[in-house]
Amino acid sequence: MDARINLQREHVRRGFSIYVASTAYSRSTRLLTILVFSTSHQKVVLEIDFSGSLWGYTEITIIPTSRELRTIYLNSRQCTIHTVTVAGHQADFMHVDPLTNITMSAPNEAQDCHRHPELKRKLYAALQEGDEGELAISIPREVPLKQSGHLSTGTVPSEAATPEPQTPGFSQSQTVPEFSPITLNIVYSLRNPVDGFEFVLPTDSYPYRVPHAYTTPSSPDAARCWVPCVDNMWEKCTWEFEFVVPRYLEERDIGQDVEEQSDATPTLVVCSGDLVEQVAHPYNSNKTIFLFSQTVLTSVQHIAFAAGPFHLYTIPVDNTADDVSSATQPLMYAFCLPGHENLLPISTASLRQAMTFYSTEFGSYPFGSYKLVFVDLLPTQRFDSSTFSIVTNDLLHGDDAIEQALETRHVLAHALACQWAGINILPKNWSDTWLVNGLSLYITGLFLRKLLGNNEYRFRLKKDMQRVLEWDIGGMPPICQPQVLEPPDSATVPFINLKAPLVLHILDRRLGKSGTSLGLSRVLPKLFLSAISGEMQNNTLSTHAFLRTCRKVSGVDPRSFAEQWIYGSGCPSFGFSATFNRKKMAVEITMRQDAPAYMAMENNEVSKVLMKPVPFFEGQMTIRIHEADGTPYEHVLDIRSPFKRYEVPFNTKYKRVRRNTKRYLARQAAAQAAADGDTEAAEAMGMVDMGFGLEVWEKEQERENWKVADWTEEDEGTMSGATYEWIRMDADFEWIANIKFDQPDFMWVSQLQRDRDVVAQLEAICALAEKPTSIVSSTLTKTVLVSNYYFRIRCEAALALVNCAIRKLDFLGLFHLFKLFLRYCYEPEDANQDLFAHTYVPKPNEFSDFAEYFVRKNIINAISRIRFENGKSPSVVRQFLIDQLRYNDNTANPYSDGFYVCTIISAAASANVSTAPPERGELLPSEVRNEHNAEDKELVKQSLAEVDRYRSMDRLIPSTHNCVTIAALEFHMVLGIASLIPNHPRVFFPLTREGNYTQVRVAAFDGLFLTKWYTPQIMRYVLAVMANDPSRIIRRHVARSACQSLALLVQMGEMKASLKETESLLIEEDGTLPEKAKESKKTELDAMIKVLRKDREVGKNEVLREFLMPIALAPDVDQEVRWCILKLADLLIRPVEETPPTVKIHIPSTPVTDVAPQLPSVKVPVKAARTIKSGGPPPKSPFTSFNVPTKLRLPSSTMPDAGPQTPATPRIESSKRSVAFTAPAPPVPKNKGKPIKPPKSVVTTKPAHIPKAQSGGMSLNDLRACRNGLKKLKANKHAFAFNQPVDPIRDHAPNYFDVIKDPMDLSTMGAKLEEGMYKDRFAFEADFHLMISNAKLYNVAGSYVHNEAISLEVFFEKQWTIIKKTLEAADKAHTPAKVTTTLQPVPRVLPPVPKAFPTPPPPTSSTAVPSRPIIKLKVGSQAKRADTPEQPSAKARSRKPKVAEPSSVEQPPADAPPPPYVDDGSHDILQEVLAIERAKGEKRIRSTSEKEKDKPVNGAPGKRKKIDALSEDDILALATPAKKERSSPPGPGPSSSAVGKVKLVVPPSVKVIPPAAKSAASSHKTRPDKPAESTVSPDIPRVSLKGKEKEAATPAPPPPAPKPKKQQHTATPINEKKCRDLLKVLQKLPEAAIFSRPVNPIADGCPTYLEEIAHPMDFGTILTKLNQNKYVTMEEFSRDVELVFSNCRQFNPPATFPITCTDIVERAFKKEWPKAMERKLSWTEKRGLQGVMTSLVKDSISWVFREPVDPVLLGIPTYHDIIPKKNARDLRTIRQKLDADKYDTVEAFDADVELMLNNSLTFNGLESEVGQITLSVRNKFNELMESWKSGSSKKRKDGDKGTPQPTKKAKLG
Secondary structure (H helix, E strand, C coil): CCHHHHHHHHHHHHCEEECCCHHHCCHHHHHHHHHCCCEEEEEEEEEEECCCEEEEEEEEEEEECCCCCCEEEEECCCCEEEEEEECCEECCEEECCHHHCCCCCCHHHCCCHHHHHHHHHHHHHHHHHHHCCCEEEECCCCCCCCEEEEEECCCCCHHHHCCCCCCCCCCCCCEEEEECCEEEEEEEEEECCCCCEEEECCCCCCCCCCCEEEECCCCCCCHHHCCCECCCCCCEEEEEEEEEEECECECCCCCCCHHHCCCCCECEEEECCEEEEEEECCCCCCEEEEEEEEEEEEEHHHCCEEEECCEEEECCCCCCCCCCCCCCCCEEEEEECCCCHHHHHHHCCCHHHHHHHHHHHHCCCCCCEEEEEEECCCCCCEEEECCEEEEEHHHCCCCCCCHHHHHHHHHHHHHHHHHHECCCEEECCHHHHHHHHHHHHHHHHHHHHHHHCHHHHHHHHHHHHHHHHHHCCCCCCCCCCCCCCCCCCCCCHHHHHHHHHHHHHHHHHHHHHHCCCCCHHHHHHHHHHHHHHCCCHHHEECHHHHHHHHHHHHCCCCHHHHHHHCCCECCCEEEEEEEEECCCCEEEEEEEEECHHHHHCCCCHHHHHHHCECCCCCEEEEEEEEECCCCEEEEEEEECCCEEEEEEECCCCHHHCCCCHHHHHHHHHHHHHHHCCCHHHHHHHCCCCCHHHCHHHHCHHHHHHHCCCCCCHHHHHHHHHCCEEEEECCCCCCCCCEEEEECCHHHHHHHHHHCCCHHHHHHHHHHHHCCCCHHHHHHHHHHHHCCCCCHHHHHHHHHHHHHHCCHHHCCHHHHHHHHHHHHHECCCCCCCCCCCCCCCCECCCCCCCHHHHHHHHHHHHHHHCCCCCCCCCCHHHHHHHHHHHHHCCCCCCCCCCHHHHHHHHHHHHHHHCCCCCCCCCCCCCCCCCCCCCHHHHHHHHHHHHHHHHHHHHHHHCCCHHHHHHHHHHHHHHHHHHCCCCCCCHHHCHHHHCECECHHHHHHHHHHHCCCCCCCHHHHHHHHHHHHHCCCHHHHHHHHHHHHHHHHHHHHCCCCCCCHHHHHHHHHHHCCCCHHHHHHHHHHHHHHHHHHHHHCCCCCCCHHHHHHHHHHHHCCCCCHHHHHHHHHHHHHHCCCCCCCCCCCCCCCCCCCCCCCCCCCCCCCCCCCCCCCCCCCCCCCCCCCCCCCCCCCCCCCCCCCCCCCCCCCCCECCCCCCCCCCCCCCCCCCCCCCCCCCCCCCCCCCCCHHHHHHHCCCCCCHHHHHHHHHHHHHHHHCHHHHHHCCCCCCCCCCCCCHHHHCCCCCCHHHHHHHHHCCCCCCHHHHHHHHHHHHHHHHHHCCCCCHHHHHHHHHHHHHHHHHHHHHHHHHHCCCCCCHHHHHCCCCHHHHHCCCCCCCCCCCCCCCCCCCCCCCCCCCECCCCCCCCCCCCCCCHHHHHHHHHHCCCCCCCCCCCECCCCCCCCCCCHHHHHHHHHHHHHCCCCHHHHHHHHHHHCCCCCCHHHHHHHHHHHCHHHHHHHCCCHHHHHHCCCCCCHHHHHHHHCCCCCHHHCCCCCCCHHHHHHHHHHHHHCCHHHHHHHHHHHHHCCCHHHHHHCCCCCCCCHHHHHHHHHCCECCHHHHHHHHHHHHCCHHHHHHCCCCCCCCCCCCCHHHHCCCCCCHHHHHHHHHCCCCCEHHHHHHHHHHHHHHHHHHCCCCCHHHHHHHHHHHHHHHHHHHHCCCCCCHHHHHHHHHHHHHHHHCHHHHHHCCCCCHHHHCCCCHHHHCCHHHCCCHHHHHHHHHCCCCCCHHHHHHHHHHHHHHHHHHHCCCCHHHHHHHHHHHHHHHHHHHHHHHHHHHHHCCCCCCHHHHHHHHHC
């Protein structure tokens, strides 16, 4: 059906069309008049938090087309909708996501796995319901629909005047009233999205992964999953984007200026459209704003963006282009993640050439620029959008890649071609998908022809044609089915993409030959020009319009062609034979045509109607007869019937036909001249093959060595009598057909040797391969040897030699293959060495000649395919492959040999497995053939050892994408299936886990699924991977493989059927009739399913039955995984009989008993005003509020608070004050009690309801106060568990109502409040306390809900105290302003740019953070304050006005509707006072810690770093991907608290954590579960702990103590023993061998080394310098070691062996160096200080300081309030630290003693008795220290060498 007619009807149904403002146009302004009803303008403003959330708003401008428009339907999944305004007025809305609200009809049977058909039906219904729009917005009454004129709709369905086939016409004469545009503003957020948007974050398994985020095509409706929109491919619009991201993901040190951070990678955003500007955030210097604009009309499905610390590479302009100047070439950029910068220019080298080619041949680029971003974890190979392609990192390659370079060029060229066809031009209907996809692939092929040559292009076409012939034999539909209105099935899309460009190719050939044009080269530029100029309506292209254009341009009617190749299925199969009629002087050609697809459906009328197989293909075929004189003559056969005999005239006179001896000798002489180097003679002969003159074939000895076979005299006679050289059928490649032509082998040899067309050569090789003779083997060998052949022809010839390796020819083909491969090996010493007994030791690899590289690989493949009659490969073949693995040497090769090694491993797997087909009944379990002898077992053992060796090497020195490991796993899998080695899951299981490369995991799962994976333990693991694995690729692959593997396992006999079933199966298979065959297949399938269902380990598997339905019902499960789970259920579990569903509208349950008449659901047009409110003064309505399903985000103030802050104040011009929304919090874990879903209850406070609410006797002031208090309660972050009534099933609390007799929740309280069931505010308060007591009663102390209840109660008490005081002091007049606090909008309205939107912290955060963080790498972009991690919301809010205005909250100013309730700071200050009064005993401690926080900077960073270190476990838990968060119940539990307190960290950048960090981290995790007041005191000492000797560096009284320490760190005296020990450790590493001596430029083969490396260094030289005492400091030694590594990296390219050695040795050095640098007091210093301590303790004056202070025993309970425990010192403690080597310097020891004395003076005072004792002790200590220092210096002067002491010191240390 016409897409425009669809759109028109869609607009009529919706009642509006999307409108684009004229100001948003640039090039598209001229299209406004005709596109006004089919275009839109949408603005999207988002802030991206790299911890898994984004939030913002979108603005959509629409034009109503009907005065009756009351409700607007939009698509929006996953998003949390906060507020909606229509033309500036708050609007009611309903948001229902059907896919997340799927529930079973009987809740008690929801887990019944037999009910899977019901779930499948509900899924289909949910998908259908979602198509009508998940977000319904009611237009407020204040928004008038003003008619501004009439518009004719004739321009919309313009092509409907000439209806297409099977397309109904559409009237053009309609006029539709035009109304004034209306702007919708939707504030929304997204947290841990399942589809549409991917957050890639570092995890424990992948700690080095760089955080980034991007839109992903994870589902067909991916666009609506990240932005509310009209999700339709044909709804195009212009776009504006604003993205706010952190400026850097790397953290800066405190005090470091932004400009100084030169090595940090800035965060970039890449988006569809053109970058307008990049500006700094006006209020937060740590954030950047990116503005993009897309002025070309674009569908939302072709909008994409990516954000992360990308490296930018500008693709240079093509200066070699003739027609295109560099100024007019579009800008092209490539982006990649850090670490891949070097690969980017190499991988994108051909993109500019592609852009130049497409622009020159097919018209200018339709957009302004083109961007390419390489990302991780993309579920598809690439995602194409407007001006922008997101591509997987797997396509990046270095300059040592060969195969990957070809693939990358193809993929990127196709991505760019899709900008012309696929993005700018869309299919008019789903059935036209073939055309758009085919056009992009067709022009990609043309570019590859220019890039790689015509031979490659035609070879690929021929190979693609052969693949189409294999597929299109009855199982595939036509590539275009106009009667099908749905998108093409995913199973047929690959076939469509394969056949479509071939159909366009043969159409081009036929147009070019039959018409007056040059084929499609004239048609395509016309199409693309009409799309850019606006002539193509809505830029949609139909098959009918395309064919009409072809007819206009060429004058050829393509209708019969279209009926056969486009609208029909199948391909013809031709049989040709030719004879020469001497009487008629003509070649008689007999043609017979069959249609395999039609024959397959001959007896199935339904299939014939659906598939439309073509019974007979007609058209013209060109044949080319190469006559005896060598001249080719073309003739055209007009094919009009399935069988016909053609007489083709012969041009050469008969007398010239005979081959006389003179002519033959002349040809031989010419060949000899060509062989001698006479190129002119060769050209004159027109020969491609130069093999006639090769030395191999001319010298008799060499001919004998190569066993060259010659034509016999009989053959010569036959050849001399032939009237023509050879005949080619379909010489111009105009048919996709299987052509069998019978001609003698010498004609095929002539065609192979003399026809220049690679297709002709390929046809000749395929024909010769079916005629194995010694002549054929020699000819094919010659073809491999002659380099003039295209390398792919040589590869095919090598593979064809397999057919000549048969016993009849004495395995001549194998001999020739070995002889060919011997060129790459060392020659045998004996020239007559038997090649079947020779050991093939290859020369070092040299892959610079790509053609030889591919030929070499194919020779190996060919050798591995050779078999004896019994199916086994010769042992010499297997030994040959083992030798290739054993002796492979790639050290001197500039190219990677990873894929070459993979080829050998795959060949070894193939060679070890027998290919003999089993006899009947052999697959039965009772009969197993085993012909494995001892030699076979030994060869398998050797092969396995070599493969495992390569697998181990790949772990140490990874190949490209670990391809060697993948090949090794496939080797194990193949041999395991063949029962040559044990097929056990333990081989594959370790590599399926996270941390391995994705493709390695895929291969490991493939192997695992061919073992007995259905054991309960592995089945549980597999299901867990399906549900929770962070990689979408893995989840989907595992789900698909689980279904497919079962069929394979049944066929392999792993699951046994009963003997009776098996016998009947065999009997039925013996039938010959088609009906019997079909019945047999059906019986076999039924038997297979029965076997699976009855199998105890599969169908009866308890693990499967337990988890199958929960996974399928989970709202966050991947959609493809869900369908695979249901398919698995169909196979394994017998479905329960399902009653027919009844049609009904479901209204969710509500606590309100007095409900108004039923409201319409989203699907039903709304007739009455909606009761669902998003905030603001609602319109009057008689309806009461009600609860809505899970995904509804409708409350006026129930949005979860992301942190303990007041609501944000997003700015949008609105005269009404509405409720403020903060960022959505994640779903709270379901924990035994209260529902832990995001808040779903609806609060609608309608003025009309006030009398009813007061019917119970409540005063107006009490009512307002209760409403306000309830609103704040619902907005509090701890209210998640209390927003809805407890559902025992949903919340897994089956005995809840047995324990709790009077349940209560916030929504019920709200309903009771509005129904007038409270007589005063005290009844409301009592219900709240009932709710809290219920939660405490049901949930054990310390559980999540119990802690949330305590926190919410504390919050309520604070609020309620304020409310009570306000009401008591208030008059009868209007006083609610005191409760809600006054709004100060002026500071919020001040900043007009950058139109910032609400910037709430991530939902899990609980505090704010300073803008200058410490940790090395962060992922959370929100500001989170670490200096007060435990402080409640009041504290955080009181600090924020220092940065923003008083009305601002922790979030930056936002561009969204202003709420009526905005805290100005005074409210929070009052709450702070109340909170402090509550914490009576802790007040003094808190004030002390507050002072300490404001101490000098040298203390603050340390404190912060400790927090970060302590929280590493929390951070790593949060760094797991969103899917993991979903797997375990998400919520602001331990993990979310970590986000709230510490920046998200990538582990590699984290500093070394002290041993105490782990326990401290665990305590840190539990803090959020406790009331805020109780968590301040115990944490402060722990946070400020520094550990070890550094405690003395920050005493309050003596600040100068740390200074000498810093100076010592700059230069550490050399410790030769440690340095030698360190060198010994390094030199023990095998990889350190290359560094053990100086580089010898001659011996080491690097003559330029000393020119490039100015300062050579090696470990031997370092050791020499150590022996000569040339090092003074440890730093000098370290610099020399690092110089070794830097020199190696400078000279050697990346990924080479020396670089790998460098990485390993450097890691070892960095591990050992801190041990060498560990600083301790010297033995002399330690003994001296111990003596000082002993003397001081013995002196009676020191009695006060000998033991630690005991405040209780001494009666001074406030001691530790003044002197914190961490600063307390005494002589015993100091002595213990001294003995334990806790002091690294004498100054540190001195500082600790001074701290002890200062503590005494601080607490006791200078004038006290203890103060006087303190002064005496200080004097005594100073005397002892001076005495010791003078004595030690005297010893040094006396020449004390210290020889014995260092030895002792070494032993002690």
